[in-house]
Amino acid sequence: MLYLHDVWVNWFEGEENGYGVCYFHEWRKEDGIELLDQVPLLYITQDLYDYIENDMHELPRALLDSIFKRAYLRKGQERTVIDYACVVTDGNDILAIDTLGYQIPIRKSRLIPRQEQLVFDMIENTKPNKYKFDKSLYKKEYHMLSMEPELVIGLTRKERQLKQLLMMSLDQLRTTNNLEELRYWLTEWEPKKYPFIRYMDEEKVWQALYDGMKQGWSQKHEELCAKLIKGQPFLEEMWEHEQKQEQGTSKLK
Numbered sequence: 348m349l350y351l352h353d354v355w356v357n358w359f360e361g362e363e364n365g366y367g368v369c370y371f372h373e374w375r376k377e378d379g380i381e382l383l384d385q386v387p388l389l390y391i392t393q394d395l396y397d398y399i400e401n402d403m404h405e406l407p408r409a410l411l412d413s414i415f416k417r418a419y420l421r422k423g424q425e426r427t428v429i430d431y432a433c434v435v436t437d438g439n440d441i442l443a444i445d446t447l448g449y450q451i452p453i454r455k456s457r458l459i460p461r462q463e464q465l466v467f468d469m470i471e472n473t474k475p476n477k478y479k480f481d482k483s484l485y486k487k488e489y490h491m492l493s494m495e496p497e498l499v500i501g502l503t504r505k506e507r508q509l510k511q512l513l514m515m516s517l518d519q520l521r522t523t524n525n526l527e528e529l530r531y532w533l534t535e536w537e538p539k540k541y542p543f544i545r546y547m548d549e550e551k552v553w554q555a556l557y558d559g560m561k562q563g564w565s566q567k568h569e570e571l572c573a574k575l576i577k578g579q580p581f582l583e584e585m586w587e588h589e590q591k592q593e594q595g596t597s598k599l600k
Contacts, residue, residue: 358379371457371460383419384419385417386417390473392476442455494510498562502564506564508589
């Protein structure tokens with residue numbers, strides 16, 4: 348088995364979509380970076396890599412057995428064994444995972460560039476391991492709170508986070524389904540269409556609002572998001588946190 352040593356990881360917990368696991372250039376100073384003293388490296392098929400990167404289903408038993416207690420976390424002088432952690436690659440992309448003792452990839456991280464290059468060098472003359480998993484049981488489903496990748500392509504980490512907040516707010520509007528409220532927010536979004544909006548029913552208003560806001564990200568999106576979350580402490584706190592963040596390259600080398 349191949350192993351990597353002294354691997355910096357920036358865990359994103361509960362991320363079922365690969366786009367939510369930030370690459371190194373989007374790491375922040377306040378992220379909780381950890382050092383893996385040792386971690387197994389698995390070269391796997393593209394199907395299995397996609398399954399791991401873009402969902403949180405159970406990992407193949409054979410894969411779990413092969414990495415059991417073979418990874419170590421380093422904190423200062425203390426070295427702690429990890430039940431199930433590894434770095435996986437399909438030869439094109441790379442992901443570190445930790446199950447926290449369960450059978451699903453609860454925590455995921457990218458690697459820093461020089462360690463990514465090391466991974467590609469290490470697998471150069473090898474073939475991917477084929478772990479059995481039932482692909483027929485796996486069908487990735489996207490929805491408002493788990494957006495299709497094309498809806499976030501090209502967005503920064505901050506923009507993706509704010510868009511997620513926007514989708515959470517829209518989901519609450521959909522649940523409440525108050526016609527006047529829906530008309531109000533659609534008018535805020537597209538004021539020129541007010542003469543038509545006031546005759547639209549809940550379904551048409553909702554669809555127009557969602558279809559209009561799900562694409563891309565702009566100052567207009569951000570302004571409406573700020574208005575939508577007012578009076579909701581949890582969402583407001585998340586909003587404030589993102590507004591304070593500075594984009595930039597991590598100081599890790």
